[in-house]
Every structure is written in structure tokens, then in C-alpha cells.
Amino acid sequence: MTGAVRGRTDLPPTTLVLPGDDPVAATLLAAAVEVMAAQGYHGTSVREIAAAAGTSPGLLYQYFASKAALLETMLDRGMDVLIAATEEALDAAGDDPAARLRAVVGAHVRVHLDSQRESLLGNSELRSLAGGARSGVVAKRDVQQRTFERVVRDGVRRGAFATEHPREAARAITTACTAVAAWFRPGGELDAEEIVARYQDVALDTVRWSP
Template sequence: MPSSGVPTRAASVAVGEAGILEAAISVMAEHGYHGTSVRDIALRAGVSPAALYHHFDSKQQVLATIMERGIKALLQRTHTALAEAGDEPVDRLRALVEVQVLFHLEDQRGTLLGTSELRALEEPIRSRHRAKRLQQQRLFDGVVADGVERGVFTTPEPQEAARAIVVMCTGVASWFSAKGRLDRAEVMRRYQRLALDMVGAVGA
């Protein structure tokens, strides 16, 4: 029997929360948060709007979940990378850049959404999310400041340098193409070099 185009109950259950979030990222990346409806997300996911509401209370909760999971994963990976990098500021900065670049290239649509739609988050969720982003920035700030204090980095503007490095690394999601001449690993290595140049690393 031909399909009616209406998602079945079995299909709705099979898609689940992860499928809905993936669909939401896809649609919002194309049309923006305000240009996307719950029905748009449900249709892209292949579920009914009712099935979507089984997992999420609203479109706002969908966006909040996407952004919360993203920043949580980034913070976890960054803390792990720093723990494994040792004590040398150069190695620690390289580790930070590696995580920041590769994370933002894993799912470019998702990370771009997280950057562009921060304004769409409602309070108090927006403030909580900003606080977690600030935690990520402070990890860079701390490594650069430590390097300056130990004479390994020579930049006279450590806070500005750390901020510029984060912006640079985050921005790869907006331009990288898998069809381009550079692969992800090479982009990461070049950005490590740029970051060390920005902080005036001695002998690195």
C-alpha cells in the first residue's frame, strides 16, 4: 500500500530525540530559528508534531537542548585535553586549539547554529548558556596568562589574544569545505601555528 505521507507511530518512536534534534539543526540552519516551526522540524524528522511534543515541550526547548549539549561536550573535551597536555603553556595552547577547531568542524551546521541563534534563547537559559561559554573562554585566558607569566608567551595583550584565538578557531565552521584543498587536520595544525604566533610564543 502506498504511503500517505503521514508518519506512522512506529516511525515516530524509531526516530526518537536524537533524530528530532538532527532534523531541527538541519531546518534551522536553512531558515533560522524564527523561520522554523515545530511542524517543519517534525516533517524533516519524519514524525508527527505530537511525537515531537512527546520529547520536547516547545521549539525553544529544542534549541536550548541543541545548544546545551554542544557547550557541555565542548567543555568536557577541553578539560580532558588540558589534563592530557601536561604543564607546558605551548602544549596546552596547542591542545586548546585542536579541540576548538576540530569540534567546530565535526558538525558545522550545529556549531554555526549555536553561534548565530544565541539571541533566540530566552532567559534565564540564555544567561546560563553564556556563562558556560565564558567558562570555555576562561580556559584559553588562563593558559595564555600563564604563558605570559612564565615568559613563554610575549604578547602584551594576553586577554585580547586569547579572545582572538577563540573567535578564529570557532569561525572555521563558517568557511571550511571538505572539498577544499585543506583537510580538517591541516586546518587545525595551521591554526595552532597562528595561535602561537598571536601570543608571541618563544622558540615554539
Template sequence: MPGPTEPVHAVTSSAVHPTDDPAAAELITAAVRTMAEKGYHGTSVRDIAGAAGVAVGSLYNYFGSKHGLLAVILNRGMDGLVETTESALLNAGTDPAERLRAIVGVHVRRHAESPLESLLGNSELRSLEPSAREVIVTKRDVQQRMFERVIADGVDRGSFHTTNPRETARFIITACTAVATWFRPDGPLTADEITTRYQAVALDAAGFRGPRS
């Protein structure tokens, strides 16, 4: 078993922040991997600490509990997604097609590059206590509404011709999220190629009839 100074992770989780203490970063990365493999309830504090190469007490010192650690991971995942989506919209201008391309690009890439974090976000939300779960659901609603507004605006401006804008937005965001379940970096398509294809699919779903580039 790795000793307290022998972390086993080569790739740091996207839930880690640059300002995190190294031990906290190791715990987050270890928790993402072990919970993705065993599930939240099948993973013990000792499992996480052992995989991180730190003492069991470190988890309590940094996060208070296993539940607190899960909440940090899920909150950071949603915060990062919402922030990058907002930034993409800010930089996309006013054209509805460009705005849709921008947010689809962010969503696809985020889930392609952080599949384990995405898995936890979708499968372990139920493991949070009600108050903590409500926070995550609220952030998901914020993300969903950005897609809904982009589609609705495109319909209002005559760029999109879907007759079901809200359902179209849900369809697109669900499809983008699902990329995490099957995308592999060593697969036949790169993340950039997948992103481009999903942007085209999203425009089709929205009923876009203009030029594609």
C-alpha cells in the first residue's frame, strides 16, 4: 500500500483548484477515481486516503467528512461548467448560431475531458444530503436556462425553427453530457472533432437553416 508521501495519481482531477493544498488535491483526485469505480456508498474514507497516500485524518481535516468531499467535487464541477459557459456566451457575440456553437463546445469538451467527474455528478447527486443536493440542482438549472435562452432567442430572431425550443435545449444539453459515457482520448475521433460534430447536430436540432461556418 502506498505510504503517506506516495500519491498514486498521475492525472489531477479537474475538481482540483490551483490553490488547494497538495494533500487536499490528492484526496480530491483519489475520491473521484475511487467513487467512480466503487460508488459513493461503496467507497470508504480509508479507501480514499489510501489511494491518495495520506493519513485517514487528513480527509476530515480538509473536508470534514466523505460527504463534504463529495459535495466539494460536485460543486466545483458545476461551478466550472457554469463559469466557462457564461464566458463562452460573453465572447460569442449576438448571432444565435455562434452562441449555440459556443455553449455546445464548452459542454462537450468539459464532459469529454472530465468523464469521471461527470459520472459522479450524474450518478452520485442522489448521495448528497437534501440541502447540499438542492445547491447542485440550482446550479444545473442555471446551466440549463442558458441553453434554453439561446434557443428561444434564436427562434425569436428567426435563426432557429424548432417548434419545441425548451425540449430542444434539454435534448442538446443531455446529448452533450452523455459524451462522457463513451468518449475515449485514444478513440477514432479527437475531442475537437467530436465537438465540431455535436455543434452541427445541435444546429440541426434547433432547426438552423443558415450557413454552418
């Protein structure tokens, strides 16, 4: 559906919009990120999202069955962005265990810094999904976690990492990396790449890497 009403064009861009999205759907997604990031899912009405998009509530329902369906799309796409970035970084990392861990940590942290509002929504509003919608997003989270666990276990198997608890180490690393979205402020003491580098070092310390 192309829609005669395209809505606002001045909303901040979001990584949740895909190249093939209808312009109206894209605007609604950008508006939902803008409003929900400030007010939360339960504090945001369909009318407020439509108003922020410069459209009508009725038009929103032509693209999304409900506010819950809109949130599901947002969180599902957010996980797709994270998984794709991580897989791409891992593919380019080569065979060295430390380089592989640096790669997945770097990708995870960068996505949470570059998509800060989207990441915060994904972390705080998963509880607002129900049933199969929630299970689908959780399954993708599990895919991301298993990637970290695989990298750490491979490093242990090859003698590069000395941790006796690879699964817990991997969970500690992903949890720490995810948390950057909650506290990062542009213009702070460290820029994004400095934060990435520090978290890569912390991850290697966590798995007890010996150069």
C-alpha cells in the first residue's frame, strides 16, 4: 500500500526501517520509536503515534494490526539488525579466538550505541509482548547469545581462553555490552570507538585470555 498521506519527513531516522518499506509504514515506525522511547509502550497510545507521524490512527491500522503488532515488528527487526551485524563481523574476523571475540563484542556494542533508542525499547518492552510474539523475539535473542557462547567455548577448546565457566562468561559479556545503551551519552568522556575498545578488552579479561 503506497498511501496518499506520507506523513512527516523530519523524524529522526531509525535502523528499524527497511529499504523496501512503504513510506507511510516507515514514518509510523520512526514515530513509534520517537514516542515510545520517551513514554514507554504502555504510556503511548495509537493516537499519539499517528499524531507524531502526521497521519491518522485509522491509517496506522492499515499497516499494523494493533499497537502490539507494531511493537513486535520493532523488536523483531531490532534483533535482526543485531544478529546481522554480529554475523558479518564474525565472518570477517578470521580464525584467531581473540579476534573473533573482539569482533562479536564490537558489533554488539556498536549496534547498541548506534541504535540507542531502539535498543532501550528492545530491552525494556519485551515484557509487553505476549505469546508467540514474545517467543519469537526471545528465540532471536537466544541466537545472539549462542553466538557469543560458541566463540568463547571455541577459544577455551583451543587453549586461548582459560575461563572455567564459558557459558557464564559469555552471558556476562553480552549483558555488559547490552547495558551501554542505558548509560551512553554522546559528547561524554569516551567516544563510541573508545567504548568499543574498552569493552573488547574487558571481554578478553573475562575469558582470561593470555596473549
